[in-house]
Amino acid sequence: MKNSNLRNIAIWGMLITMFLIMMTMSQNGLQNTTDSNDLTYSELATKVQAGEVVSAKIDPDAGVITGKLADGGDFKANIGNYNLDADEVFEGSDVVYEFTEVKKPSLMQNLLISILPLLIIAGLFVLFFRNMQASGRGGAMSFGKSRAKLLTENTKRVTFEDVAGVESAKEDLKEVVEFLRDPSRFTRLGARIPTGALLVGPPGTGKTLLAKAVAGEAGVPFFTISGSDFVEMFVGVGASRVREMFADARKHAPCIIFIDEIDAVGRHRGVGTSGGHEEREQTLNQLLVEMDGFEGDEGIIIIAATNRPDVLDKALLRPGRFDRQIEVPYPDIQGREKILEVHMKGKPIAADLDVKYIARGTPGFSGADLANLVNEAALLSARRNKLKITMREFEDARDKVMMGAERRTLAMTDEEKEMTAYHEAGHAIVGLNMEGSLPIHKATIIPRGRALGMVQYLPERDQISQSRQEMIARMAMAMGGRAAEEIKFGYDKVTSGASSDIEQVTRIATAMVTEWGLSDEIGPIAYKDTDQQSFMPGIGRGSSISPETASRIEAEIKRFVTEAHDTATKILKKKKKDWVALSEALLEYETLSGDEITALLKDGTKPQRPDGTGGAKPAVAAVPTTRKPKPLGGPATARDVDPDA
Numbered sequence: 001m002k003n004s005n006l007r008n009i010a011i012w013g014m015l016i017t018m019f020l021i022m023m024t025m026s027q028n029g030l031q032n033t034t035d036s037n038d039l040t041y042s043e044l045a046t047k048v049q050a051g052e053v054v055s056a057k058i059d060p061d062a063g064v065i066t067g068k069l070a071d072g073g074d075f076k077a078n079i080g081n082y083n084l085d086a087d088e089v090f091e092g093s094d095v096v097y098e099f100t101e102v103k104k105p106s107l108m109q110n111l112l113i114s115i116l117p118l119l120i121i122a123g124l125f126v127l128f129f130r131n132m133q134a135s136g137r138g139g140a141m142s143f144g145k146s147r148a149k150l151l152t153e154n155t156k157r158v159t160f161e162d163v164a165g166v167e168s169a170k171e172d173l174k175e176v177v178e179f180l181r182d183p184s185r186f187t188r189l190g191a192r193i194p195t196g197a198l199l200v201g202p203p204g205t206g207k208t209l210l211a212k213a214v215a216g217e218a219g220v221p222f223f224t225i226s227g228s229d230f231v232e233m234f235v236g237v238g239a240s241r242v243r244e245m246f247a248d249a250r251k252h253a254p255c256i257i258f259i260d261e262i263d264a265v266g267r268h269r270g271v272g273t274s275g276g277h278e279e280r281e282q283t284l285n286q287l288l289v290e291m292d293g294f295e296g297d298e299g300i301i302i303i304a305a306t307n308r309p310d311v312l313d314k315a316l317l318r319p320g321r322f323d324r325q326i327e328v329p330y331p332d333i334q335g336r337e338k339i340l341e342v343h344m345k346g347k348p349i350a351a352d353l354d355v356k357y358i359a360r361g362t363p364g365f366s367g368a369d370l371a372n373l374v375n376e377a378a379l380l381s382a383r384r385n386k387l388k389i390t391m392r393e394f395e396d397a398r399d400k401v402m403m404g405a406e407r408r409t410l411a412m413t414d415e416e417k418e419m420t421a422y423h424e425a426g427h428a429i430v431g432l433n434m435e436g437s438l439p440i441h442k443a444t445i446i447p448r449g450r451a452l453g454m455v456q457y458l459p460e461r462d463q464i465s466q467s468r469q470e471m472i473a474r475m476a477m478a479m480g481g482r483a484a485e486e487i488k489f490g491y492d493k494v495t496s497g498a499s500s501d502i503e504q505v506t507r508i509a510t511a512m513v514t515e516w517g518l519s520d521e522i523g524p525i526a527y528k529d530t531d532q533q534s535f536m537p538g539i540g541r542g543s544s545i546s547p548e549t550a551s552r553i554e555a556e557i558k559r560f561v562t563e564a565h566d567t568a569t570k571i572l573k574k575k576k577k578d579w580v581a582l583s584e585a586l587l588e589y590e591t592l593s594g595d596e597i598t599a600l601l602k603d604g605t606k607p608q609r610p611d612g613t614g615g616a617k618p619a620v621a622a623v624p625t626t627r628k629p630k631p632l633g634g635p636a637t638a639r640d641v642d643p644d645a
Contacts, residue, residue: 016120041089044077048093056090056097065089067097158212164342165335165367166206172326173197173214176301180218180254183299194324195291196302198262198317200309201328204368207305210328211258214303221255223248227264230283238265238283246290246300254299262304266312284313291321330366333359333462339367343374350390358394361441363462373397404449412452417587419485420445420453423497425583426484427455428597429575430568431477436469443582444591452497453586458594468518475505475564476571483568484579502561509560519556527553 039047044065047053053075056067065077079089090097160170179186179193186193199207208224215222225245230238249255259265269281291302304322306312316322331339336359344355362370376397381389400406412420424443431437438457445453466474482498517524527545545553572579578601585592585600589607592600599605 039075039077041077041079044075044079045089047075048089048095051094053090053093053095056095057100058097059100067095158209158216160213160217162342163206163209163213164338165331166210166328167335169199169210169326169328170213172324173210176214176303177217180214180220180256180299180301183254193301195320196304196322196324198309198312198322198325199303199305199328200325201305201307202330202366203307204366205328205330206367207328208258208260209367211256211303211305214301215256215258218254218256220299221252223252223255223257225257225259227259227261227266230265230287238280239286242283242286242290249300254301256301256303259302259304261306262316263306263308263311266304266306266316268311268313284316288315288321330364331370333363336362336365336370339370340374343371347374347378348388350388353389353391353394357391358398360461361458362398363459369401373401376401399448403451403454407447407449410447412447416452417445418583419489419495419497421586422484422488422579422583423481424453424455425579425586426480426482426568426572427477428480428582429579430480430483430571431455431457431473432597432601433571433575434473434476434567436467436473437477440594440597442591442593443586443597445586446590451500468512471508471512471518472564472567475508475560476567478502478505479561479565480568480572483565483572487569487572487576505561505564506557509557509564512560513553513556519560521556522553 052070054068054070056065058065063079230241249257265283337355340355377389377393380393428443438459441456441458443455478501481501485494512518513522514527596607
């Protein structure tokens with residue numbers, strides 16, 4: 001309400017100022033301009049001598065004479081440009097004239113008229129800036145004000161119980177909590193608590209939540225700000241905000257300052273385009289000075305978060321500043337289980353839902369991904385008018401999050417459906433007959449996202465590294481779709497549906513040859529390009545690799561891919577009966593679970609659906625390729641939509 005009144009006052013003041021300026025200009029115009037119908041001084045003198053003027057009134061201040069003519073008309077003459085007395089023109093004539101009495105404005109009035117507009121404008125500016133400065137730290141014009149938000153005990157408290165899946169990071173931060181609770185326990189022994197802790201990890205792993213939990217556990221105020229809030233286009237603003245933020249923190253000590261995305265302000269100095277004194281560098285310099293100026297008993301802890309520690313300035317990471325780096329990685333299977341339990345609290349979960357199976361099928365998921373998974377499952381349950389969230393909802397939610405929503409309305413011809421069914425069945429049959437492959441979770445020909453169909457595999461555990469046998473099996477599984485199309489439909493009928501499979505196989509083969517030393521021809525030598533992060537044959541290699549070595553590398557990559565294709569072809573020809581049976585079942589049911597596939601291939605048992613419709617029965621969640629912690633390719637294979645279609 002206060003801001004609204006001030007805004008109204010400012011608007012009315014500006015209108016009044018504009019009105020006064022226009023009135024002043026109008027008066028000047030009336031005084032200095034002559035109407036085209038008025039008389040000039042010479043014409044007036046001629047009419048006076050001819051006796052055509054009866055009476056006149058003289059205004060000496062304005063230099064204007066008005067009066068009556070003999071024919072009854074009025075006249076007006078401007079004599080301001082003539083250096084003579086106004087009544088000389090009527091001397092010796094019978095004209096009755098008089099001087100008008102004009103009250104001259106005082107000196108004070110003249111001054112007010114001259115400077116009043118300027119005073120009003122200046123007052124409005126002063127009022128405006130004072131209002132912005134008093135409106136809080138978030139005001140649009142409060143350039144030098146700190147934008148750090150203070151969260152106190154009145155705010156919803158977050159503790160370590162609310163943070164799951166990052167046990168190692170919590171252990172590292174417990175020392176910070178102990179210091180904030182009882183600083184004398186450390187200072188009396190001469191120990192110095194780390195000034196700052198840098199949380200490093202991928203997006204969505206809970207870095208911000210961890211910092212809030214530290215403040216909640218210690219029961220101290222918590223200042224939070226983003227690194228980008230420091231940087232402005234005006235020089236000196238960022239440094240001013242840093243100074244004010246630390247001044248506020250000292251008033252509330254002991255406390256925690258949390259700077260999110262610190263790489264926005266903490267990047268390497270000397271690499272900007274505006275020279276060495278650009279705004280960001282001044283802000284960083286002030287931040288370094290403030291952190292280095294801490295006293296041992298101030299009780300102020302800096303916690304920052306970033307997913308780009310490689311771009312931070314070295315001075316920021318030296319001992320005495322951010323001298324402790326805490327890794328916040330993707331959660332393991334136990335961590336994912338605990339995170340899911342946290343997000344399932346307060347939600348109606350079905351009694352038969354097994355959290356361990358869901359955690360097993362989501363490797364590579366961050367805490368944010370798991371929270372989104374639970375939310376999507378709840379939305380699906382509400383859409384289906386269910387009272388509880390079942391495994392089926394988690395299954396569908398995982399597929400939607402990772403592969404996109406189902407596209408049952410996509411117009412596919414019978415030929416395209418048949419092509420997709422044999423393609424996906426080829427993946428499944430090759431996978432079932434290769435040592436080192438993962439168990440099949442589900443096969444479907446229902447389009448999702450850009451994929452026309454997919455085969456998903458369920459890992460037994462979180463897999464960080466892979467053996468040669470597993471890599472060869474994965475390449476053969478990926479090539480099973482292309483081999484199936486060639487066998488069933490012929491060489492000329494092969495489509496572009498295996499594009500993602502070929503890309504995956506090429507990536508694995510390239511890494512085996514150039515990074516992992518798994519090629520006998522090339523040997524255990526790394527040919528990874530530092531700029532491109534991988535070997536790209538014939539592109540940007542410079543002089544680091546000779547043409548002969550590049551040719552050998554390309555030949556080895558091609559050999560791995562060709563052998564994978566040949567292996568898949570041999571398996572499909574040998575297991576043609578199983579392959580055809582699975583393809584026909586996919587055409588009939590559209591989706592088959594891993595148990596249904598096993599039963600079908602073992603004794604020909606077809607799926608028994610309670611509702612008589614297609615779609616696999618509720619099963620555990622599976623893992624897609626793109627969610628693997630390492631870029632090793634993946635256990636989900638899909639037939640892509642033709643990008644040119």
